[in-house]
Each structure stands twice: as C-alpha cells, then as structure tokens.
Ligand code: ADP
C-alpha cells in the first residue's frame with residue numbers, strides 16, 4: 001500500500017472575487033522508504049501540494065490518503081492527531097524557537113506526547129542530535145548557529161517523533177550551495193540508514209541529481 005496517495009487533487013485559492021488555481025488535478029503515490037523530490041518553478045504549486053499532504057490545508061477536490069486513511073473525510077482533531085503522529089515538517093526558514101536551545105527545540109514536539117517517559121524522551125533527543133551531527137551544540141540558541149546548523153536542528157526536530165513521512169518545503173533555499181548539498185546529503189543518508197520517507201520540494205534544478213525520484217510540477221500539474 002502507498003504511504004501517500006493523491007487522486008485528482010485540485011486546489012484553488014480565493015483571492016477577492018477570483019479563484020486562483022494552484023493545483024489542477026494531481027495524481028501521485030509515495031511509497032514508504034522513498035526519497036521523492038518535487039521540482040518546479042516558483043508558483044508552480046509545490047508548497048500547496050506539501051501543505052495538503054501534511055494536512056495543513058484542505059483540497060478543493062479529490063482524494064488524499066495517508067496509510068490508506070482518507071484525510072479529506074477526517075475532522076480537524078483527527079487530522080491534527082495524524083499530523084502529530086505521522087508527519088514531520090522541515091521549512092525553508094527553519095522555524096526554530098529563538099529562546100530555546102538546540103536540545104529544547106528538538107525536544108519540543110515530544111512534550112505533547114504524554115506516553116513517553118523522561119528517559120525515553122532524553123534517549124530520542126540525544127539520538128537525533130547525534131544523527132544530524134550537533135552533539136557539541138546542545139546548549140546553543142538558534143542565533144548562535146549557522147544556517148546549515150539551524151536546518152540540522154529543524155531536521156532533528158522533524159525526526160524526533162519518528163514520523164512515517166517527513167515533508168520538506170525548500171529546506172535548502174536559504175543556504176549557500178555547499179551547505180545546501182550537505183543538508184541534502186544528510187537527508188539522503190537518513191533516508192537510507194533510518195528508512196525515513198522524505199517528500200522534498202525545491203525550485204533548484206542543481207539539486208535533482210542527488211535524490212531518488214523526481215516529480216516535476218508545472219502550473220499545478222505533474223508533467224513528469
Ligand atoms: P510554489 O510553492 O511552487 O512556489 P505555491 O503552492 O506557493 O507555489 O503557489 C501556487 C499558486 O497558488 C501561485 O499562483 C500562488 O500565487 C497561489 N497561492 C498560493 N497560496 C495562496 C494563497 N494563500 N492565496 C492565494 N493564492 C495563493
């Protein structure tokens with residue numbers, strides 16, 4: 001079974017009196033363990049697509065299934081639970097909490113999981129911090145880190161809940177190209193060694209040789 005299955009997904013935004021079509025009929029399947037990258041120009045619908053898969057927004061039309069469950073038929077609480085349990089997010093602008101240090105930023109999503117013991121929580125945080133190579137930066141605040149290090153924190157934070165799917169919306173767009181490649185290599189490595197499923201989008205053609213599967217999007221439709 002596909003981890004994610006989109007069928008006939010359309011999304012239009014209302015802008016005053018007009019409807020802006022952002023996605024115009026998307027069919028896409030993502031299997032567990034894949035590293036898929038959605039490549040398309042700015043405005044082609046990449047963020048809209050990721051937001052729909054991440055249950056952050058509703059499609060205008062079509063079906064979205066995650067592990068076989070129809071997301072469009074869930075209420076807000078059910079979608080929220082699904083998001084918390086199964087999905088990790090990485091954003092272009094890192095979205096870290098400035099007053100929290102590296103350890104605390106990464107621990108944050110676990111604090112809502114009452115089931116976890118303190119011991120298990122510490123183990124999980126320590127393990128993802130090692131996985132992204134930030135062991136010596138545990139007490140640093142985000143403003144004491146480079147862009148690449150901040151994105152590593154965000155990746156660790158996305159992984160700490162052990163999600164089935166990690167969505168990354170242009171995670172390398174605010175980084176220089178060398179750092180961008182390092183971050184991409186890190187995600188590819190986590191995909192291989194920890195079997196994390198990634199759905200990653202970018203407008204940067206230069207990054208595409210490095211990932212498993214490429215989906216091209218243009219004006220709200222998949223062209224390849
Ligand atoms: P990308 O991430 O590939 O740059 P987006 O998914 O952000 O593309 O946008 C796709 C299209 O939808 C664009 O034409 C954009 O202007 C439009 N759009 C995105 N978000 C909104 C919104 N909240 N309201 C109106 N139009 C939007």
Ligand code: MG
Pocket residue numbers: 046047048169170
């Ligand atoms: Mg975008």
